[in-house]
Amino acid sequence: MMSWGYGMGAGMWVSWIILTLVMVLVVLLVLRASEPRTPPGRSAGPRTAFEILAERYARGEITTDEYEERLSHLSS
Template sequence: MTAKLTRTFGFAALAALTYAAPALAQQTERYYYGPHMWGWGWFFGPVAMIGTLVLVLVVAAMAARWMGDRSGAGRTAPDKTAQDILAERFARGEIDKDEFEERRKLLGA
């Protein structure tokens, strides 16, 4: 019985709020919160919106650039030659001796 009464009261409260919302939205005072977009408000509103959007995009681009600079993945030092990189790969065990010799011959060393 209590659950049914609670459910009924919940539906009644929801209905009361639903029907009261339009009445609360229609205030009788003309300038309840001020004249809003009168005067220079029509100009500064869109300017502030565009400025905020530009600021968010600039911050996002700077964050992406900062995070990209930290990884260093896929970059090699400009003073390394192809033969140096090949020797490093051979030293790390990524390629075997036959592949190392074959690629070294292709590079002309």
């Protein structure tokens, strides 16, 4: 019987390396899955006042006059 060092054969070392790589891969996948998702076309950063105003106008929360007035305040 041939010995490969401290009682472990080459297959045992390969098994440990593969197991370690699989564990790292699982951790990376869990971390990636836990990141917040952003809709397409939006940045991951905070929304600007212009975006919030446009969304409120699109939902009908404010009238056209209110939208234009607030837009002019933001632009100045």
